[in-house]
Amino acid sequence: MFEREPNIDIVFRNGLKNLEVLPPADVWDNIPPMPVRQSRLRIISGIAAGVATLVSLSLLATWYVRNNSTPVLLSEVTAPGNGQGDMSLDIAGTAPVTRPAEAKVISFTGQEAPSETAILSDSQTTADIPSELTAPAELPEQDVLPGEPVQLFTDDVTIVNAGRFERSEENLKTTVPDLKGGKAEQRFLLGASLSPAMGFSRSGEDARLAELINSEKSRPAYTTGVSVAYRISDRLSIQSGLGLSSIGQTISDVAVYAGLSDYYSVKSSYLYSVETASGLILAGNTDLYLTDTKDRVGTLIPGNMADPSKYRLTQVGSDIRQVFRYLELPVLLRYKLIDRKVGLNVSGGVAYGLLVGNSAFTGEGSDLIRVGHTEGVNSFNLSSQLGLGMEYNITKKIIFNLEPVFRYYVTPLSDISGSLYKPYSVGFSSGFFVKF
Amino acid sequence: MAKDRDIIDGCLSGSRRDQELLYRRYSPKLYAVCLQYAGNTEEARDVLQEGFIKIFENLSHFSHEGSFEGWMRRIIVNTALERYRNRYYLNRVDDIDDVTEPEAEPDTDDFAGLEAFDLLNMVMELPPKYRMVFNLYAIEGYSHKEVGEMLGISEGTSKSNLSRAREILQKKVMILTGVTKRMVNV
Numbered sequence: 001m002f003e004r005e006p007n008i009d010i011v012f013r014n015g016l017k018n019l020e021v022l023p024p025a026d027v028w029d030n031i032p033p034m035p036v037r038q039s040r041l042r043i044i045s046g047i048a049a050g051v052a053t054l055v056s057l058s059l060l061a062t063w064y065v066r067n068n069s070t071p072v073l074l075s076e077v078t079a080p081g082n083g084q085g086d087m088s089l090d091i092a093g094t095a096p097v098t099r100p101a102e103a104k105v106i107s108f109t110g111q112e113a114p115s116e117t118a119i120l121s122d123s124q125t126t127a128d129i130p131s132e133l134t135a136p137a138e139l140p141e142q143d144v145l146p147g148e149p150v151q152l153f154t155d156d157v158t159i160v161n162a163g164r165f166e167r168s169e170e171n172l173k174t175t176v177p178d179l180k181g182g183k184a185e186q187r188f189l190l191g192a193s194l195s196p197a198m199g200f201s202r203s204g205e206d207a208r209l210a211e212l213i214n215s216e217k218s219r220p221a222y223t224t225g226v227s228v229a230y231r232i233s234d235r236l237s238i239q240s241g242l243g244l245s246s247i248g249q250t251i252s253d254v255a256v257y258a259g260l261s262d263y264y265s266v267k268s269s270y271l272y273s274v275e276t277a278s279g280l281i282l283a284g285n286t287d288l289y290l291t292d293t294k295d296r297v298g299t300l301i302p303g304n305m306a307d308p309s310k311y312r313l314t315q316v317g318s319d320i321r322q323v324f325r326y327l328e329l330p331v332l333l334r335y336k337l338i339d340r341k342v343g344l345n346v347s348g349g350v351a352y353g354l355l356v357g358n359s360a361f362t363g364e365g366s367d368l369i370r371v372g373h374t375e376g377v378n379s380f381n382l383s384s385q386l387g388l389g390m391e392y393n394i395t396k397k398i399i400f401n402l403e404p405v406f407r408y409y410v411t412p413l414s415d416i417s418g419s420l421y422k423p424y425s426v427g428f429s430s431g432f433f434v435k436f
Numbered sequence: 437m438a439k440d441r442d443i444i445d446g447c448l449s450g451s452r453r454d455q456e457l458l459y460r461r462y463s464p465k466l467y468a469v470c471l472q473y474a475g476n477t478e479e480a481r482d483v484l485q486e487g488f489i490k491i492f493e494n495l496s497h498f499s500h501e502g503s504f505e506g507w508m509r510r511i512i513v514n515t516a517l518e519r520y521r522n523r524y525y526l527n528r529v530d531d532i533d534d535v536t537e538p539e540a541e542p543d544t545d546d547f548a549g550l551e552a553f554d555l556l557n558m559v560m561e562l563p564p565k566y567r568m569v570f571n572l573y574a575i576e577g578y579s580h581k582e583v584g585e586m587l588g589i590s591e592g593t594s595k596s597n598l599s600r601a602r603e604i605l606q607k608k609v610m611i612l613t614g615v616t617k618r619m620v621n622v
Contacts, residue, residue: 008574008602008605008606008609009573009574009575009602011550011555012555012559012570012574012575012605013574013575015550015552015555016468016472016552016555016556016559016575018465018552019465019468019552019553019555019556020464020465020467020468021464021467021468021471021556022463022464022467023463023464023467023470023480023481023484024477024481027463027481027484027485027488028456028459028460028463030485031455031459031485031488031489031492032489033450033452033455034447034450034455034492034493034495207438207442207446208451208453209451
């Protein structure tokens with residue numbers, strides 16, 4: 001049976017169908033940015049960065065443990081004037097030695113790896129070892145009674161490095177200071193580098209961001225700093241250090257006039273703002289009048305009261321330059337593909353950046369005028385980098401390195417809600433390293 | 437004017453501007469829905485805010501097959517229902533099964549002088565349980581069975597509440613338009 005719908009239902013339904021009521025203004029402010037759907041590339045980059053960091057930290061920890069807990073080097077020492085003479089010895093001079101001692105093997109803390117040591121028997125001492133090793137060491141004379149401690153000094157000790165026993169006589173004998181100095185291996189490299197680069201940007205799917213990026217030009221970027229590298233093996237090394245990097249954009253076609261403060265006085269911290277891909281430039285310099293044709297400039301001045309045609313304003317610039325400076329801590333792994341005088345290596349890793357400079361300028365040449373700063377730039381960022389470099393061994397100790405480097409910012413440069421402005425750069429890193 | 441699809445894609449890629457564009461475009465309509473269900477501006481404001489957060493959180497699940505506005509409206513209505521259930525469920529009155537239809541009903545012509553805001557105010561002034569049933573049944577078009585399931589009441593209570601809501605609204609309409617009792621022959 002057909003049931004007739006009451007008129008009142010129809011009236012209310014039709015009457016309310018297209019009703020619109022403006023919500024309170026603060027509702028939008030309380031709606032947080034929606035979570036960003038992460039692209040596969042971003043996820044992979046994140047995982048790669050994480051793995052690189054973990055590997056780097058693990059290697060660093062391994063190296064640290066290895067170099068700070070090696071306890072013992074076994075050697076043989078002969079005491080002066082004592083043909084039977086093996087003694088127990090602490091190389092740091094803290095433990096006394098008793099004479100005559102029963103032990104044939106002495107142990108001490110040193111830089112040499114345990115694998116390169118051995119315990120020599122009596123027969124080896126007399127038969128296999130060259131006579132210079134079995135000869136009494138030249139120790140200072142001391143008035144020591146049998147059974148009493150003997151003070152020995154590190155410079156006076158002859159150490160047999162059994163791991164290299166068969167190679168040459170040079171390797172059979174060395175002194176403690178030599179071992180401590182790492183005569184055989186120069187695992188550390190200290191260097192300074194400079195990496196000029198050219199930045200690029202990608203806008204993703206954000207139409208407005210693309211529009212903004214199109215009206216901006218990347219400024220030449222550079223990174224400079226000091227580096228310390230540690231050779232984990234002949235081919236693999238880990239590198240870190242401290243650097244300063246600078247990146248920025250030129251916001252073109254923004255006319256900047258000076259002299260506004262003569263006509264317009266305000267208490268506001270800024271009068272004009274400029275929308276950019278990396279944030280909102282707030283013109284803290286309230287003497288400036290800004291205008292453009294691309295709907296990027298906003299102002300707190302009502303009704304365009306500061307029309308330059310009405311006032312005597314002087315044009316001081318036709319663009320604005322943003323400059324961001326970061327203090328960077330890179331962690332890189334470098335692998336030698338070709339290990340010769342002119343070598344080839346590949347490197348990769350991450351760099352953590354702390355924003356230390358954020359400014360916007362206009363003007364030409366030396367007549368730079370500070371406009372203000374960019375609001376919304378992240379204080380920290382994480383970038384990943386990949387390089388393929390040429391290495392030239394100038395001397396045994398000095399290396400020159402030159403490598404093209406691709407750098408990609410894993411985290412967005414700006415924290416403008418939802419903006420995924422992540423520049424990348426291609427440049428050349430060049431620097432000198434000294435082995436020690 | 438940007439298409440909904442482009443705005444949705446922008447939102448999904450993280451563009452706050454597109455999220456704001458979406459909000460500005462649809463919030464007036466959806467706020468009106470919130471007012472219908474909430475009964476006061478404070479509650480409506482909270483429903484709108486909570487509803488939009490859910491819309492953004494679930495935007496990737498929208499399949500582009502149906503009406504986008506309808507999809508958002510359902511989220512807003514569900515948000516309002518959820519808040520209603522949390523607030524009134526424990527205090528609900530017992531089911532009432534005696535359904536009484538109003539004896540007289542004004543003709544559609546009698547509503548001619550009423551503005552949409554008058555209608556909205558009348559709905560907002562309904563007691564919550566009547567308002568919810570009237571909105572779900574008369575405005576959204578759900579059946580009494582569905583309304584009962586949504587509100588956790590019986591089908592009979594839904595009918596009873598609807599009847600009572602209509603009765604109240606008719607009285608208000610008559611008072612507002614000056615219509616005296618006029619019998620409608622069905």
